[in-house]
Amino acid sequence: xxxxxxxxxxxxxxxxxxxxxxxxxxxxxxxxxxxxxxxxxxxxxxxxxxxxxxxxxxxxxxxxxxxxxxxxxxxxxxxxxxxxxxxxxxxxxxxxxxxxxxxxxxxxxxxxxxxxxxxxxxxxxxxxxxxxxxxxxxxxxxxxxxxxxxxxxxxxxxxxxxxxxxxxxxxxxxxxxxxxxxxxxxxxxxxxxxxxxxxxxxxxxxxxxxxxxxxxxxxxxxxxxxxxxxxxxxxxxxxxxxxxxxxxxxxxxxxxxxxxxxxxxxxxxxxxxxxxxxxxxxxxxxxxxxxxxxxxxxxxxxxxxxxxxxxxxxxxxxxxxxxxxxxxxxxxxxxxxxxx
Amino acid sequence: xxxxxxxxxxxxxxxxxxxxxxxxxxxxxxxxxxxxxxxxxxxxxxxxxxxxxxxxxxxxxxxxxxxxxxxxxxxxxxxxxxxxxxxxxxxxxxxxxxxxxxxxxxxxxxxxxxxxxxxxxxxxxxxxxxxxxxxxxxxxxxxxxxxxx
Numbered sequence: 001x002x003x004x005x006x007x008x009x010x011x012x013x014x015x016x017x018x019x020x021x022x023x024x025x026x027x028x029x030x031x032x033x034x035x036x037x038x039x040x041x042x043x044x045x046x047x048x049x050x051x052x053x054x055x056x057x058x059x060x061x062x063x064x065x066x067x068x069x070x071x072x073x074x075x076x077x078x079x080x081x082x083x084x085x086x087x088x089x090x091x092x093x094x095x096x097x098x099x100x101x102x103x104x105x106x107x108x109x110x111x112x113x114x115x116x117x118x119x120x121x122x123x124x125x126x127x128x129x130x131x132x133x134x135x136x137x138x139x140x141x142x143x144x145x146x147x148x149x150x151x152x153x154x155x156x157x158x159x160x161x162x163x164x165x166x167x168x169x170x171x172x173x174x175x176x177x178x179x180x181x182x183x184x185x186x187x188x189x190x191x192x193x194x195x196x197x198x199x200x201x202x203x204x205x206x207x208x209x210x211x212x213x214x215x216x217x218x219x220x221x222x223x224x225x226x227x228x229x230x231x232x233x234x235x236x237x238x239x240x241x242x243x244x245x246x247x248x249x250x251x252x253x254x255x256x257x258x259x260x261x262x263x264x265x266x267x268x269x270x271x272x273x274x275x276x277x278x279x280x281x282x283x284x285x286x287x288x289x290x291x292x293x294x295x296x297x298x299x300x301x302x303x304x305x306x307x308x309x310x311x312x313x314x315x316x317x318x319x320x321x322x323x324x325x326x327x328x329x330x331x332x333x334x335x336x337x338x339x340x
Numbered sequence: 341x342x343x344x345x346x347x348x349x350x351x352x353x354x355x356x357x358x359x360x361x362x363x364x365x366x367x368x369x370x371x372x373x374x375x376x377x378x379x380x381x382x383x384x385x386x387x388x389x390x391x392x393x394x395x396x397x398x399x400x401x402x403x404x405x406x407x408x409x410x411x412x413x414x415x416x417x418x419x420x421x422x423x424x425x426x427x428x429x430x431x432x433x434x435x436x437x438x439x440x441x442x443x444x445x446x447x448x449x450x451x452x453x454x455x456x457x458x459x460x461x462x463x464x465x466x467x468x469x470x471x472x473x474x475x476x477x478x479x480x481x482x483x484x485x486x487x488x489x
Binding site for chain 2: 134135137156159160162164166
């Protein structure tokens, strides 16, 4: 065929062969070898894993993960391990060793705002760089997109979601809602069954990531043992420490061309200390919301001041913008801990 | 007689990978793809039965291939074609149409000549297979007999 790239199910990226498209020992190597698939290596040859062109791309992605994401040490270590495993699998395939497609389905468990969705995007990039996905795309769904409203509605919906995610990552947010033990007529288990079928099939090109809060995911997996055993990688996302949250806030502000005055830095530290003690703290998401509200107060301050403003005024968040928060209206953090 | 219908009909039958490549081409142009089947392939029978619904918002051909396989499994002796519809203003028409399955045995068509007024000659085409009732027009070549509809 003249279409050397983008043929059928081939990888949608020039210059990379599919890791499974390695000719078997019996197959004649030569003219029949599809473009991009390297011929099998001799048993004596030694390969340098770091020389693999996929390794370079993976290092680039892992490097950007390291640089862009604050904290998440455990997650980063797991990403590195998974990438290393897949790189070794690629090398094994080049020697003709058994290289079945490894199970790549994952579960991401962690509190709200700990970066599960963000890491899923990076995971898609890593898997794409290694040649296990055709496109670095994440199709995010929730229960609504998988479970139907009447009998016979669920299967087509779930299959449609799989079709849309084909070649990429299917990210099921708040996956525990799929299983509702209190309602035995619920169609959720049907969706899980179809997901399992598709996850099992060798031809399947989708990597499924289940995401949710740790405690509820625990019950979700314990009530679906088949599901738990088919998910190869369980990755836990820890809550951020206060220092990490400050670093995250700094990045958000730099990205949006804002900066804090020295007093505001101090105030924001205090704000986080108080906010951490309050219920429903959603990590990075709460930080973003706090900064959004600070921006509102800054805008209000600038407009009501009735003075001409300069570039610096537009960028600067002052102490009063931070201290205007409702969090400071409550009791002192020390006295609050005494009460509770 | 081999039915020549749609694009690529003078080529050997497309393999699944080639079908996927064509589907990918359609999806890259943002043409929603649908699947149709019939057992009455008369040239004037332009609207075949739609298999499921047209598939929107796909990026990869896997979903279409899965539906094609399901359609083939249900109607192993029907004609199945893939349509890609270009919804752009000013075009709004089928942009690509090709067969992805044909029956094992294709008896073909008979040309009928009908005498019109003033000795004019009118022609019509009649499918041999369509003599049989719908559902048993293209019997399975092996022993299972016609598939139920």
